[in-house]
C-alpha cells in the first residue's frame with residue numbers, strides 16, 4: 564500500500580477517535596476504478612473491462628447500541644446524522660450515497676443497527692473514477708462485516724447499484740461497484756454484465772503507464788443525460804424486438820442487424836438525426852472492442868489496445884455524444900505525443916477524465932506536454948494521476 568494511503572488511514576482513525584470518543588471496530592480501504600474500455604455498455608447487458616486503482620476512500624466505523632447512524636466526512640468537515648427508521652433524502656449528495664446503502668440494508672432479512680462512521684480519501688470527485696461507488700461499497704462492506712451479515716461480494720455490488728439507482732436516482736449499471744469489490748492487484752476485470760460472469764486479465768504494465776488526466780469539468784446535466792442515454796438504448800431494443808423477440812438488450816444486437824433495420828429505427832426516432840441509430844451503433848461496436856481488447860491483453864499487444872481506446876473515444880464523441888471539448892482536446896494533445904499508445908474519455912462523460920496508455924520511458928515528457936499545451940489552449944489546468952492497479956475494498960489491520 565502506498566505511503567499516501569497510510570497517512571489517510573492514520574488521519575481517518577485519529578479523526579474517528581476524536582469525533583466519536585471510541586475506537587473503530589473496522590477500518591477499510593475502498594478504491595476508485597478506471598475502465599480500460601467498455602463504456603456505457605454495462606446497462607446494455609454488455610462487456611466492460613475496469614480495474615480498481617490506488618486512490619481510496621478510507622472508512623473507520625463502529626457499532627452503536629441504538630438506531631442512530633452518524634456519518635462524518637473528514638475532507639468536507641461535514642456531519643450527517645439520521646435514525647435507521649427515518650431515512651430521508653438530503654441536500655447533501657455524499658450523505659445520500661451512504662443513506663441509500665443503509666436503506667437497501669434495511670430491506671434485507673438480517674438487520675443492521677446504528678453505527679458511527681468517519682471517512683476520508685484521495686479519489687478526485689467527479690473525475691470519472693467512481694468515488695461514488697467507493698463510498699457506497701466501502702460502507703456496504705463495512706456494515707456487512709460489522710453486523711456479521713455474511714453477504715457475498717456480488718450481493719453487495721448489486722445492493723450498492725440499487726442504492727444509486729433508487730436513492731440517488733442515477734440509473735447506473737453495475738461496473739463501478741463490481742470493480743470496487745472484485746478488483747485485484749495488477750489485473751483488469753472483464754465482466755459480462757448480463758450473466759455477471761467475470762475473468763481477471765493480467766495487466767502487467769511493465770513498459771507502460773496508465774495516466775489519468777482530470778479535466779475537472781463537471782456538467783450539471785451529467786446524470787439526466789446519462790439516464791437519457793439509457794432510455795435511448797432501451798428504445799432501440801423495443802423497436803428491434805418487434806422483428807426479433809429474442810433481442811432483450813443491445814447486447815443481442817449485431818452491426819448487421821442495425822444496418823438492416825436502420826430505416827425502421829430512424830422512422831421511430833423521436834430525437835431525429837439518426838440519434839437512436841448512433842447510440843446503438845456505438846454500444847454494439849464498443850462491446851466488440853472489449854472482446855478484442857481481451858484478446859490483445861492475452862497477446863500483450865498494447866499497441867492494438869491503444870488503437871481501440873481511441874476508436875472508443877471517437878464513438879463516445881460522435882455517436883454516443885457524451886464527450887466535451889475539453890476531453891476531446893486532452894485526447895488530441897495526448898495522441899500527438901510519440902509516447903501515447905491510446906487515449907479516450909473515461910466513465911459516464913460530460914466532463915471528468917481521460918485515460919491514457921503511455922510508454923513509461925517518456926512519461927515525464929508526456930505529462931508536461933499535456934499540462935502545458937492544455938493550459939496554453941484553454942487557460943485551464945489539468946490534474947494528472949499516474950495510477951496503479953490494486954485490490955478491491957478490503958479491511959486494514961492496525962494495532
Ligand code: GLA
Pocket residue numbers: 601602603604605606693735736737738739910911912
Ligand atoms: C458510470 C456508471 C457505470 C457506467 C459508466 C459508463 O460510471 O456508474 O455504470 O455506465 O458510467 O460506462
